[in-house]
Amino acid sequence: MIDEDVWQGRRVLVTGHTGFKGAWLAAVLHRLGARVFGYALAPEHAGGAFDQLDPSTFAMSEFADIRASDRLGQFIETTRPEIVFHLAAQSLVRRSFTEPVATFDVNVLGTARLLDEVSPCPSVRTVVVVTSDKVYANDGVGRPFREGDPLGGGDPYSASKAAAELVVRSWRQSFSPREGFTAVTARAGNVIGGGDLAADRLVPDFFRSLEAGAPLEVRHPGSVRPWQFVLEPIFGYLALAAAAWRQPDSVPDAVNFGPDLDGCWTVEEVVEALIERCGTGTWVHRSSSEPEASVLRLDAALARERLGWTSLLSVSAALEWTADWWAVRSDLNAARRIMLAQIDRYREMIPS
Numbered sequence: 491m492i493d494e495d496v497w498q499g500r501r502v503l504v505t506g507h508t509g510f511k512g513a514w515l516a517a518v519l520h521r522l523g524a525r526v527f528g529y530a531l532a533p534e535h536a537g538g539a540f541d542q543l544d545p546s547t548f549a550m551s552e553f554a555d556i557r558a559s560d561r562l563g564q565f566i567e568t569t570r571p572e573i574v575f576h577l578a579a580q581s582l583v584r585r586s587f588t589e590p591v592a593t594f595d596v597n598v599l600g601t602a603r604l605l606d607e608v609s610p611c612p613s614v615r616t617v618v619v620v621t622s623d624k625v626y627a628n629d630g631v632g633r634p635f636r637e638g639d640p641l642g643g644g645d646p647y648s649a650s651k652a653a654a655e656l657v658v659r660s661w662r663q664s665f666s667p668r669e670g671f672t673a674v675t676a677r678a679g680n681v682i683g684g685g686d687l688a689a690d691r692l693v694p695d696f697f698r699s700l701e702a703g704a705p706l707e708v709r710h711p712g713s714v715r716p717w718q719f720v721l722e723p724i725f726g727y728l729a730l731a732a733a734a735w736r737q738p739d740s741v742p743d744a745v746n747f748g749p750d751l752d753g754c755w756t757v758e759e760v761v762e763a764l765i766e767r768c769g770t771g772t773w774v775h776r777s778s779s780e781p782e783a784s785v786l787r788l789d790a791a792l793a794r795e796r797l798g799w800t801s802l803l804s805v806s807a808a809l810e811w812t813a814d815w816w817a818v819r820s821d822l823n824a825a826r827r828i829m830l831a832q833i834d835r836y837r838e839m840i841p842s
Contacts, residue, residue, distance in 0.1 A: 491798050492725070492840055493732040497522035501570060501613070505556055505604060506530045506577030507549065510686040511620070513539035515575060515724050518833055520548045522728075527569040529562065530578055531555060539685025542825045556600040563607045570613040573731050576604050577620045579651075584690040586647035587780060597650035598657060605661045605673060616734040617673040618727055619658050623716060623748060623788050624648035625677055632714070634751070634789035637677075637744045645780070655744065662743065672738040676730055678723035679716030679748035679788055682808055684815025684829050686720075692757060693809070696764050697816045700771055709778040711758035714785045716748040719808035721836045722801055723747040729797040742796055748788030749801040763806060767813050802839050 502519050506512040507528030519526050526549035533540040545551065550569065554561040556578040579597050580586065586593040601619060608614045626635040627642025641656065643649030658675050682693045689695075692708075699706040726747035734741040755763075765771040793799040803811070811832055818824040 491842060492522070492728065492837065493736070494522060496732040496735050497524045497728075500524045501527070501572045503527045503529065503566070503569060503571035503574045504577065505575070506579060507545055507551070508533040508540045508553070509577060509581065510539050510683070510688065511681060511720060511724065512577045513543045513545055513685060514683065514720050514829075515577070515727065516545040516549055517543040517830070518721070518724055518728070520545070521833055527565075527571060528552070529554065529556070529565055535687035537819065538687040539829075542685055542822060543829055544826065556596065557603055559603050559607065562603065566607050566611055570611070572613055572615055573735065574604070574608055574614055574617045575620065575727060575731070576601065576617065578604075580647070582688060582690055583624075583645055583647045584780065586645055586650070590646040593646045594650045594653070598653045601654040601657045605657065609661065609665060609671065615670050615672070615738070616731050618731045618734070619654065619673060619675045620727065621655055621675050621677050622648065622651040623677055623679045623746070623786060625652040625655050628783040628786065630784065632785035632787065634787040635746070636789045637742065637746055637792055644783070659743070670738055672734050672741060674730060674734055674741060675744040676723070676727050677744065677746050677788065678726070679718050681718060681720050681723060682812050683720030684812055684819070684825065684832075692760060693764070693812055696761060696771065700768065706761060706771065706773040707776040708757060708761060708773050709776055709780075710782050710784070711756065711761070711775055712784065713757050713782060714754050714787065715757070716754050716786065716788050717760060717805045717808060718749050718753060718801060719803045719811055721833065722749075722803060725836070725840065726793055726797070726799045729793070729799045733797055742792055745793050745797065746788040746790045747793055747799065748790045749805070751787065753801060753805050754787045755805050760805070760809070763809055764813070767809060802836070
């Protein structure tokens with residue numbers, strides 16, 4: 491169910507709106523009737539989700555660093571958002587090994603600066619900070635993680651996102667926010683979809699390998715992950731924000747958004763499904779010394795019980811929708827039509 495009344499005419503700020511998920515979120519919000527504002531660095535990849543969904547046509551944008559407090563504060567003062575989605579982050583695990591300090595700086599201090607600016611802003615009532623499924627201390631047992639499980643992180647990215655969770659928790663407990671204000675966190679699984687051109691992500695790497703006529707190099711073929719199409723967590727974020735807007739005193743502090751166990755596939759299974767779907771492609775195993783959890787699953791029961799959210803697309807369908815975008819991505823208008831059609835199609839699937 492979509493609480494559309496929450497979004498009609500609502501002033502919504504999306505940090506990181508030039509990124510993969512941020513651009514999709516901005517487009518969905520616009521389609522729901524919200525007034526969208528975006529604050530982020532300039533897009534890193536030409537031809538990605540931001541270029542093709544083109545939020546600049548409907549959103550007021552500021553291209554700046556989340557850590558630039560003066561510019562961020564001025565933008566918030568100017569736009570007076572009511573709901574804030576914080577997605578601005580360093581989002582790549584492998585990059586965190588080469589840029590660990592920058593990863594902690596952006597993901598931890600960037601979150602603190604955002605909260606420091608929005609907490610006193612009288613117009614802001616709801617903040618959703620998007621973290622990761624990797625925030626949990628993974629003991630390797632393989633059971634699905636629940637929201638109350640201990641936080642951790644064996645690599646700089648995961649640790650930085652777990653630390654961001656602690657920042658949000660600290661803000662709630664330490665600064666006695668004004669009545670009606672709440673900040674919550676959202677943790678999602680491995681997200682795929684059109685417009686993701688980031689390096690070292692399995693699905694974009696697969697399609698780039700096809701274009702290059704080279705085999706895909708796979709580091710951990712046996713790793714199990716909770717795969718989901720990008721619209722799945724986005725509509726989860728919307729449900730969480732709407733619940734926080736309606737009932738700030740009773741909304742969960744943190745919520746997982748992930749598929750059922752049948753949506754937890756190995757990397758090899760995803761690659762083989764893509765090869766079958768495309769009718770071409772090969773892969774080779776390239777070992778890596780970088781630590782990575784062998785199994786990662788999320789328990790999304792809280793999202794189902796408290797928010798009425800559920801995963802609607804199988805992994806096969808998510809891969810098909812993603813492949814449809816890659817087939818036309820060089821045609822800007824065609825790619826945009828597919829993405830907007832997918833938003834509309836997904837909305838029709840949501841139970842009323």
